[in-house]
Amino acid sequence: MWLDAACDLFLQQGVAAVMIQPLSKRLKLSRTSFYWFFTDREELLDALLERWRDRNTGAILRQAEAYAESVVEATLNLFDCWLNSGLFDTKFEFAVRSWALQSEAVAAEIKVADQLRIEAIAAMYKRFGYPPIEADVRARTVYLTQIGYISMQTVEAPEVRMPRIANYVEIFTGKTPEQREIDRFFGRHRFHPQGTDIPA
The missing domain is CATH 1.10.357 (Tetracycline Repressor; domain 2)
Incomplete structure (x- = not known):
């Protein structure tokens, strides 16, 4: 889920756009849930x-x-x-x-x-x-x-x-x-x- 969203954002806007906060908003999830999947x-x-x-x-x-x-x-x-x-x-x-x-x-x-x-x-x-x-x-x-x-x-x-x-x-x-x-x-x-x- 997080990786798929990151990939979409990466393709649309480049690596600088792949940040945790924009991804959490896109997925309508809390920032803390990101850390269940990735360290950073x-x-x-x-x-x-x-x-x-x-x-x-x-x-x-x-x-x-x-x-x-x-x-x-x-x-x-x-x-x-x-x-x-x-x-x-x-x-x-x-x-x-x-x-x-x-x-x-x-x-x-x-x-x-x-x-x-x-x-x-x-x-x-x-x-x-x-x-x-x-x-x-x-x-x-x-x-x-x-x-x-x-x-x-x-x-x-x-x-x-x-x-x-x-x-x-x-x-x-x-x-x-x-x-x-x-x-x-x-x-x-x-x-x-x-x-x-x-x-x-």
């Missing part, structure tokens, strides 16, 4: 970071390790993170990276997370036979492109972004996706290109 504000902020690690870094690691029959399918599994906020929360990511500008400790957490994520994506490429240096460069290209999207707060409508997916995959993997692979990806994101029938 710092412990609450640590819990926020832990949630970010579990959700966002965890999602990238899981998707990079997910079963795939081809490197195209593996890359599309990873792309699920960028399009499904239930897997990877881009607003949470932006908020934590903004927080890191004010906190050396959080900046250090970001550095560790970035390295873990890049290593997981590189390992994904290595599984499909890419040499280590090439796997690392491809991983960095995929990951840093998406972090750029997040940092610039780029928002693209599905009808703009989705038709580019096959081209992104080809650039990131060097392989041309099969139509069935793209169709499966579109299907799980409920995207229907113009000119296709939408199932009833």
Whole structure:
């Protein structure tokens, strides 16, 4: 309850707004009840970071390790993170990276997370036979492109972004996706290109 409210406030107003008194007013609870759950504000902020690690870094690691029959399918599994906020929360990511500008400790957490994520994506490429240096460069290209999207707060409508997916995959993997692979990806994101029938 307190952590959920803190997360909402953090996403809306940043870390400076995450204070016990505003949270107690928001929840219509006494300040003293906060201390049943957390020792102090710092412990609450640590819990926020832990949630970010579990959700966002965890999602990238899981998707990079997910079963795939081809490197195209593996890359599309990873792309699920960028399009499904239930897997990877881009607003949470932006908020934590903004927080890191004010906190050396959080900046250090970001550095560790970035390295873990890049290593997981590189390992994904290595599984499909890419040499280590090439796997690392491809991983960095995929990951840093998406972090750029997040940092610039780029928002693209599905009808703009989705038709580019096959081209992104080809650039990131060097392989041309099969139509069935793209169709499966579109299907799980409920995207229907113009000119296709939408199932009833």
